[in-house]
Amino acid sequence: MKQAASALAAEAVDMLGEQPVAPGTLVVGLIGPGNNGGDGLYALAQLEDQGYATAALQCGPSVHSDALSVYESAGGRIAPYSQDNQPLANATLIIDALYGLGYRSGAELPRIPRGSRVLACDLPSGLNPETGVADDKVLLAERTVTFGAMKSGLLTGDGPLVTGDITVVPLDFDFTGQAPRTNLIDKQAALQLLDAHRSWRDAGRHKYQRGVLGLIAGSSLYPGAAQLTARAAVNCGVGLLRTHVPEDIAPLLAVAVPETVPLDDDQIREALSSARRYVHGRGAKISSWAIGPGLDSRTPPTGAIAEVFASRQPAVIDASGLELVPAGPSEQPRVLTPHAKELRMLLRRAGVTVTIEEITADPIRWTRWAALSYNAVVLLKGPTNYIVAPDGSSLVVSHTAPQLATAGSGDVLTGILGYLLSDSSLTGVNGVQTVSNRRMMELAACAAVIHGEAGRAAAACGTVNASRLIELLPGIMKRFGF
Ligand SMILES: NC(=O)C1=CN([C@@H]2O[C@H](COP(=O)(O)OP(=O)(O)OC[C@H]3O[C@@H](n4cnc5c(N)ncnc54)[C@H](OP(=O)(O)O)[C@@H]3O)[C@@H](O)[C@H]2O)[C@@H](O)CC1
Numbered sequence: 450m451k452q453a454a455s456a457l458a459a460e461a462v463d464m465l466g467e468q469p470v471a472p473g474t475l476v477v478g479l480i481g482p483g484n485n486g487g488d489g490l491y492a493l494a495q496l497e498d499q500g501y502a503t504a505a506l507q508c509g510p511s512v513h514s515d516a517l518s519v520y521e522s523a524g525g526r527i528a529p530y531s532q533d534n535q536p537l538a539n540a541t542l543i544i545d546a547l548y549g550l551g552y553r554s555g556a557e558l559p560r561i562p563r564g565s566r567v568l569a570c571d572l573p574s575g576l577n578p579e580t581g582v583a584d585d586k587v588l589l590a591e592r593t594v595t596f597g598a599m600k601s602g603l604l605t606g607d608g609p610l611v612t613g614d615i616t617v618v619p620l621d622f623d624f625t626g627q628a629p630r631t632n633l634i635d636k637q638a639a640l641q642l643l644d645a646h647r648s649w650r651d652a653g654r655h656k657y658q659r660g661v662l663g664l665i666a667g668s669s670l671y672p673g674a675a676q677l678t679a680r681a682a683v684n685c686g687v688g689l690l691r692t693h694v695p696e697d698i699a700p701l702l703a704v705a706v707p708e709t710v711p712l713d714d715d716q717i718r719e720a721l722s723s724a725r726r727y728v729h730g731r732g733a734k735i736s737s738w739a740i741g742p743g744l745d746s747r748t749p750p751t752g753a754i755a756e757v758f759a760s761r762q763p764a765v766i767d768a769s770g771l772e773l774v775p776a777g778p779s780e781q782p783r784v785l786t787p788h789a790k791e792l793r794m795l796l797r798r799a800g801v802t803v804t805i806e807e808i809t810a811d812p813i814r815w816t817r818w819a820a821l822s823y824n825a826v827v828l829l830k831g832p833t834n835y836i837v838a839p840d841g842s843s844l845v846v847s848h849t850a851p852q853l854a855t856a857g858s859g860d861v862l863t864g865i866l867g868y869l870l871s872d873s874s875l876t877g878v879n880g881v882q883t884v885s886n887r888r889m890m891e892l893a894a895c896a897a898v899i900h901g902e903a904g905r906a907a908a909a910c911g912t913v914n915a916s917r918l919i920e921l922l923p924g925i926m927k928r929f930g931f
């Protein structure tokens with residue numbers, strides 16, 4: 450318990466961010482009846498020892514007695530919680546140490562002032578640790594320190610929306626029986642993955658060797674989507690972007706994105722055949738593909754596009770591309786990026802009937818069905834991104850921003866992921882050997898984190914739109930080591 454409390458106190462200090470302690474700083478603990486409350490009291494005692502003013506509010510019929518004596522010896526005082534508690538109104542930081550794994554839906558939860566900064570102990574009170582269903586009165590956390598192992602409820606359902614940034618603190622118990630097959634990819638984890646994949650050889654490469662992205666997008670219905678994806682890939686720093694759009698919108702694209710080089714059906718075929726010849730010593734002219742944003746799904750794909758779907762070059766497939774991609778398993782290393790309604794459509798095409806509500810209630814399960822049906826990595830978009838491989842392993846990205854729910858933001862994600870898949874130093878190949886699903890999955894998660902970071906950066910300076918995300922990408926990519 451003391452190990453957990455030390456981690457909690459350290460996180461609180463990190464959130465308060467000032468040493469020496471700023472005058473008027475007050476840390477208030479909401480103390481529940483069980484071990485969660487005990488962790489909170491021990492943490493408050495440590496904060497008292499470090500010179501912070503603290504207050505504890507007892508929210509249940511009893512409190513952990515040993516922890517209370519330690520807190521009182523450190524100079525702390527506990528008072529019963531009541532709705533008009535002065536300390537809550539004055540709190541700089543609230544530690545939510547009410548309920549942990551023992552939470553049962555319907556328990557009385559205190560009301561805290563709007564805009565309070567909350568650090569949750571183990572999990573936000575009001576969140577079911579297994580299902581991720583949150584009560585309406587859940588205590589929204591800015592950060593959550595969870596102990597021993599990640600809990601599934603932090604990663605599914607409402608979990609990622611109410612936990613804020615999660616830190617998992619290992620404890621000296623055996624939690625192996627509880628370990629989920631899901632991993633959270635936060636900013637730090639994305640940086641580590643990118644660093645692990647990156648090769649120093651990048652510096653000596655020319656643009657074709659760095660990687661060429663083939664973009665198949667746009668229609669006279671949606672000319673803008675092709676531009677957004679193209680500009681995103683260019684601002685990520687792609688070696689070369691070649692774009693296949695219908696003739697009538699090509700001049701628009703050439704003006705909006707002068708860096709991109711046109712790509713017609715013959716050149717697609719040439720790129721695919723030079724990829725096949727790569728084994729005999731000639732470089733592939735296209736390393737990866739991004740297919741779908743703004744395509745008119747009423748028009749069947751040309752033969753050349755069907756050949757791309759049949760190739761072994763890595764691809765991200767989005768938006769209308771999801772309606773055009775052949776149903777069923779393929780040998781192309783792919784990331785499909787549906788939102789919930791598109792996932793329902795993908796599953797229906799594969800013979801699985803499910804409702805949007807069922808997908809929302811158990812996103813990893815249904816994303817996995819699609820991953821299996823298509824033998825592809827599937828990234829389910831939304832407030833939380835679930836990335837699932839056919840073998841059932843999954844990654845979750847909750848480093849997002851609600852402002853990303855804006856038209857064209859998904860097209861930007863496709864541009865970012867298309868770029869990452871094209872970068873030979875990240876995929877380890879020049880678009881001609883199979884890229885493992887594990888690598889595809891990790892790069893998809895990194896793209897979602899980069900997209901989320903762009904969303905957060907844009908939201909911090911004002912309103913968010915897709916063009917704004919694209920403008921910020923060069924600086925964001927630098928934060929990720931590009
Ligand atoms: N500037 C341009 O040229 C732009 C062009 N674009 C391009 O246009 C094409 C079609 O785009 P689109 O917006 O009509 O299709 P899409 O987003 O699938 O919505 C269809 C329906 O799905 C639903 N739905 C939506 N989101 C959901 C979610 N998260 N979770 C669950 N459901 C969700 C919602 O249905 P409802 O929920 O209302 O029943 C909605 O009515 C596509 O190729 C794209 O690339 C756009 O990128 C914008 C900028």
Ligand SMILES: Nc1ncnc2c1ncn2[C@@H]1O[C@H](COP(=O)(O)OP(=O)(O)O)[C@@H](O)[C@H]1O
Nearest residue numbers: 830831832849850851853854856857858859860
């Ligand atoms: N509430 C939300 N919070 C955070 N991100 C969201 C939210 N809703 C949608 N997004 C993200 O915004 C993007 C929307 O993409 P998409 O649905 O394809 O729209 P569009 O086709 O208009 O670009 C996705 O990356 C998705 O994860």
